[in-house]
Amino acid sequence: MDECLVIVDRDGIIRLLNQAYGRFLGVDPAAVTGRPVTEVIENTRMHIVARSGRAEVAQIQLIQGRHMIASRYPILDRGRPDGAIGIVMYRNTDDLWQMNAQVRRLVAELDYYREAMAESGAGAGTMIGESAAIEDLRARLRKVAAGDATVLIRGESGTGKELCARALHAQSNRASGPFIAVNCAALPEELLEAELFGYEPGAFTGARRGGKPGRFQLADGGTLFLDEIGDMPPSMQVKLLRVLQSREVEPVGGTRSVPVDVRILAATHRPLERLVSRGQFREDLFYRINVVPLDVPPLRERPEDIPLLVEHVLARLARRMGRRVPAMDEDAMALLRGAEWPGNVRELENAVEAAFYLSEGDHIGVEDLPGGLRRSARPAAPQGTLRQVLDRAEREAIEAALRATGGNRMQAARQLAVSKSTFYEKLARHGIRPHFRSDSDDPERP
CATH class of the missing domain: 3.30.450.20 (PAS domain)
Structure with a gap:
């Protein structure tokens, strides 16, 4: 022993x-x-x-x-x-502390994935929203999920492309198999091949003694999600195309191919057609992955879904912290609905989470929202026609000038830089009668 x-x-x-x-x-x-x-x-x-x-x-x-x-x-x-x-x-007690740290890290990771699976395991039903755009996306997901066709999910950053991929996997015949995700933009080119295809023992300096299976092998019998595929280096595009055609991978340093049974889902926020025309993305790979395209709508095109998303995020945070779910007041919600959200759902989640921790009690107001969001909020659209808006502005300017001059019409006209006759016409049109501190204060009084 x-x-x-x-x-x-x-x-x-x-x-x-x-x-x-x-x-x-x-x-x-x-x-x-x-x-x-x-x-x-x-x-x-x-x-x-x-x-x-x-x-x-x-x-x-x-x-x-x-x-x-x-x-x-x-x-x-x-x-x-x-x-x-x-x-x-x-x-050596260092071994114990390292093991304890590893156990704590694994437990935290397990809790994270349990929560993620709880949220995504129900499939497309966890894509929060009731807008026409989301309902249309759900319908397309149901049609595509059952088959094994490669799907290209497109959408801006933060729209929920991985959630869409998980929904496809959960509704497919491979739901009992693994769902493996890899971010093609997050890995250096020299490591991406080893991560995707694995490597044999001694394949390179620093390799594990027993080698390591790649993401394709780990996803065998399930789904492999290639996120940000538009950022994949050209050298890897060739190798990926070969795998998609042969359904076999060759580990780094290996001499034999390993068959894999994997459904490919890919996602990108980049314009692949433009990259193809520039020679930055292989045309044959584009056609191979773009069998069934799905577009995830940006948040600004479905503002009616924002209250449901806010409610979902607040409920999740409250469960995690053991707090009662706070209510968001109408002004704060109106500000959220009026924001542009260039970061889409991810940006909204971050803003709501910040407000959750900054708020006191069971209420979230405008003052609890991030300052950047408050400063960038779009002004409310003016009410009425242009003529009505101008008339209101003119009346408010005349009344302000009269208040500043104590009701003296001559001084108010000079302050507004208009003639006496024009000023009187505007007073009559708006039905404004100045109020003086005393009758003798009006220089126009006979």
């Missing part, structure tokens, strides 16, 4: 020290058998456990300047202590 093991009798004499422990201590197990454990193992408590009969589990022990984690268990004969068995669980 790889773990360090020692057995002592009731008097603390070593009866067995395995090879792993001998290598760790730098001693010959046969040579130390029969010697007191206190002479062989530094800071040991084996002799104490052998007499007391009480176990000591996961205890820190300093040996040769290193802190180890050891457990000591008594050997009982008819209930009486008759020796002890010691096992070193970790030969």
Whole structure:
């Protein structure tokens, strides 16, 4: 066994020290058998456990300047202590802390994917919205999902292209298989091939000892989602095209091809037709992936879906934080509906999340929304015809001038830079009668 093991009798004499422990201590197990454990193992408590009969589990022990984690268990004969068995669980506490950090990271990752699967597992039903654009997208998804055709999902950044891909997978015959996503723009060119196709042991410096399967192999029997495929380097486009044609991948450093059964979903926010005309994207690859095109509408084209999206985000945040779902007031909601949202749903989610944490109590107001959003809000559209808008502005300017001059019509006319006759005509047309502090204040009074 790889773990360090020692057995002592009731008097603390070593009866067995395995090879792993001998290598760790730098001693010959046969040579130390029969010697007191206190002479062989530094800071040991084996002799104490052998007499007391009480176990000591996961205890820190300093040996040769290193802190180890050891457990000591008594050997009982008819209930009486008759020796002890010691096992070193970790030969260095750094190993324990690294494992704990890894476990915490994996648990956090598991929680994230559980939440993501809970939101996306229901398929197209999780695409929040009731607008005509979303209903049309749902209908197209249902038609396309059942087959194995390659789908190209197009839309601006942040519109939810991956959510659309997950919905396709969840409604397909491959729903029980894996859904593997890879962002073609996030990986350097020299790593993208190894990530997609895997590599054999020793394929390059730093490769894992046993090699590594690629995303195509991991997605076997399921769906592979190639996000931002428009950013794939030209050299990789050739290799991807070959895989799509042959349905076989050849790992880096390998000599044989591996068959794969994978449905390809691709997505991009870039104009592929323009890239093809410039020679930046292969035309044959474009036709290979553009079998069924799907367009995800930007948020600005479906503002009626914003209240539903806001409600969904707030409910998710409230569940995560154990809070009551706050209500968003009408002014704040109107501001959200009037925003341009160049970042689409992702930008909306970030704004709502910021407001959730900045708000107090169960209410979100305009003041809780991000400052940039408040400053960039579009002004409300004017009410009425142009003539009505101009008349209101003119009346407000005349009334403001009269208030500033205490009702003196001559001074108000000069302030507005109009003649006395024109000013009087406008007073009559708008039905404005100045109010004076006293009759004698009006210079025009006969």
